[in-house]
Amino acid sequence: MLSAKGQVMTRTNHTRSPGARNHKIWLAHTFFFSASWLSAIYKQLHPIRACFPHSAMSQVGSLSSFTYAGIAGLSMVSLVGLVKLLRRFFQAYDDISRRDAEISELRRALKAAQLDAQAKNEALAALRKELEAMKCQVQEEQRVLDTAQRHNLALGEQLSGQTRENQVHKDELARLGEKHAQTLALLDVRTMELKGAEAFLTKADALSGADVILMVNALNAEIYQTAAIVAESFEFKAEEGGDEETRTQEEVAAMEEVYVSAGEIVGAPMLDLLRSSKHHEDPTLVQIAFQAGMTAYSNWIFTSWDFEDPEDNNGLSRIYDRIRHAEEQAVSGRWRALTRAHIPRMANHELAMYFMDAFVNILLAADVAQQRSELQEAIESRFAERVGVIVKGAQTLRKAIGEEITSSDFEIVYVAHDSPFNPSAMDDAFASDFEKGRDKPEPVLCTTELGLTRVVKVPGRVGEWDETVLLRPKIALKSGIDEMMGTE
Structure with a gap:
């Protein structure tokens, strides 16, 4: 949301620049319009002035000047009022444009947020499915583990039995080894005795x-x-x-x-x-x-x-x-x-x-x-x-x-x-x-x-x-x- 708000504010700042430029253009158009309007009034009064003789016009010259001045003053007042009115209009227009831009930006951000939320919802749904699958796998592995533990327990009992049996065999082997060693020792003694006897009993000569x-x-x-x-x-x-x-x-x-x-x-x-x-x-x-x-x-x-x-x-x-x-x-x-x-x-x-x-x-x-x-x-x-x-x-x-x-x-x-x-x-x-x-x-x-x-x-x-x-x-x-x- 912070990124969306930042995007809205950035885009709003960009929309103010065209309004300000348009406002200046419209003011220029207003002055041009006012000048054109005064020029048109002057042109309308000029034919009327021509209908009067010069003397008459001179008599009424001062009156005309006042008249012109009054008309000009009214025109200026009207123009100032018009300018103020136009300025307020344009300010209101700028505010409306800015709010419209902000609303558009907010709508775009909302749409992006909705799309993001939809993607996250879809990802969340996928994760939930994956979680369910993992739960099933964990349950299966737990079942296999339980089976293996039972099998290991049985093997452990069997190993204990084999260990006891092996110990019995080792003890028996040790007894047999000791007996075999005694037999070998006796054999060595008998062999030495036999060699000694052969040394004295043999009659074979090498030469x-x-x-x-x-x-x-x-x-x-x-x-x-x-x-x-x-x-x-x-x-x-x-x-x-x-x-x-x-x-x-x-x-x-x-x-x-x-x-x-x-x-x-x-x-x-x-x-x-x-x-x-x-x-x-x-x-x-x-x-x-x-x-x-x-x-x-x-x-x-x-x-x-x-x-x-x-x-x-x-x-x-x-x-x-x-x-x-x-x-x-x-x-x-x-x-x-x-x-x-x-x-x-x-x-x-x-x-x-x-x-x-x-x-x-x-x-x-x-x-x-x-x-x-x-x-x-x-x-x-x-x-x-x-x-x-x-x-x-x-x-x-x-x-x-x-x-x-x-x-x-x-x-x-x-x-x-x-x-x-x-x-x-x-x-x-x-x-x-x-x-x-x-x-x-x-x-x-x-x-x-x-x-x-x-x-x-x-x-x-x-x-x-x-x-x-x-x-x-x-x-x-x-x-x-x-x-x-x-x-x-």
């Missing part, structure tokens, strides 16, 4: 006797080749003991230590041969000493239970001898295999140092031309790889006969120096055909190649074994070396 023989032969061949190569790689002094008088006390003490170490490896008789012989032309005796040293250290690897503790090593050896004496072969063999498998081993490079130290001491005892530091560096740089192959082969053979074979005992045969020579159990590596046919009550100088025997305990007999020689060891006798060297 055969032929396999072990091949391994021993390969090790002997590697020892022989390495000894020959090392012996040919160094130069020896031509004159024996030429610089003994010039040695200092420290050097003499150091050489005494060398002789002691070399004697422990190859034996005193072999050491005497090394010191008393000349090797600058033929280092064969040095090669034999190398073979003796490497076979001695290899035998130490095979027979040792514990490399680092001699007391533990001797204790385990005594225990094994008692078990072998009292138990069957399968039991003693499995005990040996398990014990060897779980005893810590010395690293190959540590064992190789024993071999290379033996090389140095033998060379120094044989009066080599180089000093000890030079020998140590040369041997480690040039022959460490070959020595590593020998150590690895010895370790592999140790594991084979100590851990992988239980049905019998494979023993490496090493003949210690000064042992009596037994031609039925060993071979003289340097004897001639004539010498091989004779028994010699002569001590063994050293072992050059390892042998192999197979020992099996007689079932049901205490302390009785069957022994089979698979590979005879080769030894060196002083007589054979003297014959080879041509000293006899």
Whole structure:
């Protein structure tokens, strides 16, 4: 309504402007009409004046002037009255026009308001229909909601029942799980017991006797080749003991230590041969000493239970001898295999140092031309790889006969120096055909190649074994070396 009223007032203000303009135009027309009227009166009086003589007119001149003046005055009064009347008329006309315009504007506003009210009524009717539809939809949704709530309530009751049932199942499952865990624990115990029993009852060997023989032969061949190569790689002094008088006390003490170490490896008789012989032309005796040293250290690897503790090593050896004496072969063999498998081993490079130290001491005892530091560096740089192959082969053979074979005992045969020579159990590596046919009550100088025997305990007999020689060891006798060297 405010907008309609504003529109009415605006339009009313616009309608006043034409009335004001018309009023001015009508006033101009009124003055023009009054002037025309006075002019017409004057024209009407002029003919009458002409009918009178001039003298008469002069007589009545003054009268005419008054008459004219009176007429003019009446005319002016009439004109003023007419103007006032016209002004009032036009004001009344303007008021009527303005009111008519306002009425027209109000009618238009009323019609617009009626149209707006009709549109709003139609919109209200549409909203009412929509509201009714929404009420119906809400009622339908409420019905569906009620149905869903009843269904959910039923499902909740069913879920509660399922939850209780599941809890019962969980409790049962927990009891079964605990029982299963107990069963698994018992199974683990029984499995460990079975494994322990299998470890002592199994008789299957991972290797055969032929396999072990091949391994021993390969090790002997590697020892022989390495000894020959090392012996040919160094130069020896031509004159024996030429610089003994010039040695200092420290050097003499150091050489005494060398002789002691070399004697422990190859034996005193072999050491005497090394010191008393000349090797600058033929280092064969040095090669034999190398073979003796490497076979001695290899035998130490095979027979040792514990490399680092001699007391533990001797204790385990005594225990094994008692078990072998009292138990069957399968039991003693499995005990040996398990014990060897779980005893810590010395690293190959540590064992190789024993071999290379033996090389140095033998060379120094044989009066080599180089000093000890030079020998140590040369041997480690040039022959460490070959020595590593020998150590690895010895370790592999140790594991084979100590851990992988239980049905019998494979023993490496090493003949210690000064042992009596037994031609039925060993071979003289340097004897001639004539010498091989004779028994010699002569001590063994050293072992050059390892042998192999197979020992099996007689079932049901205490302390009785069957022994089979698979590979005879080769030894060196002083007589054979003297014959080879041509000293006899």
